[in-house]
Amino acid sequence: MFTCRQIYDLVTEYDEGSLETGERRQFEQHVVICPPCRGFLSQMRDTRDRLGQYSPPEFPAELEDSIVNAFRTWKKEQQ
Amino acid sequence: MIAYKFLSSGAIGLFSRHAWPTPTSDAPGEWVRVDGEVKECLNGVHACAKSQLVEWLDDELWEIELDGAVLEADGAVIAPAGRLVRRLEGWNDECARAFVGHCVDGTVALAAESLAREGRATDAEALLASRSQPGAELKVFELARNLEEDQSGPVRFAADMARLEHGGRPELDADAPTAEAGGPTPAALAANLGFVCAHITAQLAEQESAGAYAESFARERVSQSSWLAEKLQLEPLGDAS
Numbered sequence: 455m456f457t458c459r460q461i462y463d464l465v466t467e468y469d470e471g472s473l474e475t476g477e478r479r480q481f482e483q484h485v486v487i488c489p490p491c492r493g494f495l496s497q498m499r500d501t502r503d504r505l506g507q508y509s510p511p512e513f514p515a516e517l518e519d520s521i522v523n524a525f526r527t528w529k530k531e532q533q
Numbered sequence: 534m535i536a537y538k539f540l541s542s543g544a545i546g547l548f549s550r551h552a553w554p555t556p557t558s559d560a561p562g563e564w565v566r567v568d569g570e571v572k573e574c575l576n577g578v579h580a581c582a583k584s585q586l587v588e589w590l591d592d593e594l595w596e597i598e599l600d601g602a603v604l605e606a607d608g609a610v611i612a613p614a615g616r617l618v619r620r621l622e623g624w625n626d627e628c629a630r631a632f633v634g635h636c637v638d639g640t641v642a643l644a645a646e647s648l649a650r651e652g653r654a655t656d657a658e659a660l661l662a663s664r665s666q667p668g669a670e671l672k673v674f675e676l677a678r679n680l681e682e683d684q685s686g687p688v689r690f691a692a693d694m695a696r697l698e699h700g701g702r703p704e705l706d707a708d709a710p711t712a713e714a715g716g717p718t719p720a721a722l723a724a725n726l727g728f729v730c731a732h733i734t735a736q737l738a739e740q741e742s743a744g745a746y747a748e749s750f751a752r753e754r755v756s757q758s759s760w761l762a763e764k765l766q767l768e769p770l771g772d773a774s
Contacts, residue, residue, distance in 0.1 A: 471575070478574035479607070482548055486589060487728035489717030
């Protein structure tokens with residue numbers, strides 16, 4: 455069975471349906487018996503639902519590029 | 534085929550978040566059908582047999598009628614269609630707490646037996662007594678601290694269990710919030726404690742006989758489901774035995 459840490463890491467893939475059957479089973483078996491992970495799954499879904507209702511403003515393409523580049527640079531530095 | 538289905542409060546699927554159509558006073562709920570091939574954990578109406586009840590504990594328990602070819606999977610039965618027939622009102626917060634008490638009592642007794650077999654009768658008696666005294670959790674914790682060097686660990690498991698029983702976490706000092714404040718519901722605690730107690734039981738079995746864990750764990754889970762089915766007076770229905 456998965457650990458809480460694995461549930462944390464896999465929650466997005468679970469909701470996107472990209473986990474294999476065995477992994478989905480393990481994910482669900484853990485969530486049923488783990489109250490904090492139940493809460494975590496519920497919170498993640500609530501957050502996603504709310505963000506889905508949000509319409510972001512349009513950014514100029516240059517600004518978007520600079521933000522993406524800054525993120526990529528930051529991510530490289532973290533590795 | 535008649536089977537059983539646990540749902541979160543309001544007849545909502547824990548994983549699917551599907552709002553199930555509920556029965557009226559004179560008719561079952563509407564059929565829920567899925568398109569495409571039935572696949573475990575991916576597509577299909579998921580329910581369980583009596584022997585699988587404790588694998589899926591949640592706030593509400595419903596009797597569900599399944600239609601079409603039923604796939605029997607590890608821990609679940611899955612069909613292309615299903616409808617809720619009636620809610621089993623016997624599964625409620627009180628019953629969830631009774632289930633927890635049943636599991637914890639049985640596990641504490643096993644842990645005490647283990648201590649007694651090691652020649653630690655006094656510790657065994659203290660552990661058993663801690664269950665029936667006020668502040669049982671603190672007494673079990675105190676006992677666990679006193680036995681910090683205990684390699685076998687059944688008392689330490691029991692200390693974890695005592696904290697979990699009240700919604701806390703073994704690794705945290707803070708009390709758990711109530712269900713009203715976003716903490717676990719009695720059903721979620723029951724799901725948690727049932728698993729933990731089966732784990733402790735299997736650990737104790739493993740201590741007695743190497744390699745006994747898996748069989749002991751599975752047997753304990755079936756035993757818990759049997760206790761619950763009897764408590765709820767579930768009738769043998771269709772193939773859902």
